[in-house]
Amino acid sequence: MSDTNPDAGFVSLVSAGPGDPELLTLKAARRLAEADVVLFDDxxxxxxxxxxxPQAELIAVGKRAGRPSARQEHVNQLLVQYAQAGCRVVRLKSGDAGIFGRLEEELIALxxxxxxxxxxPGVTSASAAAAAAGVPLTRRLTARRVQFITGADVxxxxxxxxxxxxxxxxxxxxxxxxxxxxxxxLAEGLRAHGLPGDTPALFAEAVGHPGQRLxxxxxDGxxxxxxGAAVTNPGLIMFGPLAFHHQVPQD
Known part of the structure; x- marks a missing residue:
């Protein structure tokens, strides 16, 4: 890229996938092996x-809802400081870094x-959850589109x-x-806008981790x-016509 500092190190914004190390890309694994510093999410x-x-300094900078977390401005500062010191820095983000991972703020700082x-890039937890459940995300006649949304604003x-x-x-x-x-x-709004309460839904908790639950x-269920449930593990919700189909009929 242009307008960069020739004396600076280099930052790799690496997608870790959902947590299973076997779902890391080869490039992600190589960057981790080469890193001087790894700034990682929970x-x-x-x-x-x-x-x-073994040479890598590991620094936790995770952000979890309802828990003490590193401020994004501090994470940005660390990325810049380590790179300016000439380090090979890996910023390790869960899932795919470009999906609700506050990637843009770090790109701007760099x-x-x-x-x-x-x-x-890496395996998003949406793909991992669908794979774990044995379902596709799309089908030509009944699920023509897939969309990712966030259930929480700032x-x-x-x-x-x-x-x-x-x-x-x-x-x-x-x-x-x-x-x-x-x-x-959200479910109340969906019903109010015409989506039936018996629409299939899948809740995938701790995808890619030993405690995974589907x-x-x-x-409605x-x-x-x-x-009112306590949130202890990361969870992903999927709903629509394919949310819990075990067998996919032919189109």
Whole structure:
């Protein structure tokens, strides 16, 4: 990239996948092995960090809802400081870094500081959850589109500018990230906009980790399950016509 500092190190923004180290890309594993410093999220820790070389300094910078977390400005500062010191830096993010991972803020900080960088894509937790459940995300006649949405805005509550027509479309697979707390409210909105309460839903908890749990239910059933429940593990919600099909009929 242009306008970079020729004396700076290099930052690799690496996608860790859902947590299973076997789902890392070869490039991601290579960057971890070569790194001088690894700044990692909570959800990109555990066995994935075993891929880092013995020379790597490991620094936790994870952000979890409702828990003490590193401020994004501090993470940006660390990326710039280590790179300016000439280090090979890996910023390890869970899932795919480009999906609800605050990637853009880090890219802006690196660009403004003239730090060269690369983005290493990875397996999103949506794909991993669908694979674990044995379902596809799309089908030509009944699930023509897949959409990723967030169930939490910057305040941790349900966003107010939801495109209800899009997410209440019965021919779409919708994947909700960070939606455990807000899903009961989201389900009310879905029903109010015409999506039946018996629409299939899948709740995938701790995907790619030893404690993985899959709950196959409906929108109404999942809303009851999550109402008032304590959030202890990361969870992903999928609803639509394919959410818990075991056998896919021929088109």
């Amino acid at each position: 959800l990109a820790s555990g066995p994935v960090l075993d891929q880092a070389g 660009t403004e500081a003239g730090i060269p960088f690369e983005i290493v 305040t941790g509550t349900l966003p107010q500018d939801i495109n209800w027509a899009a997410i209440a479309d019965p021919a779409v697979t919708t994947v909700v990230f960070m939606g455990q707390r807000s899903f009961p409210q 709950l196959r239910t409906t929108i 999942l809303a009851r399950e999550l109402r």
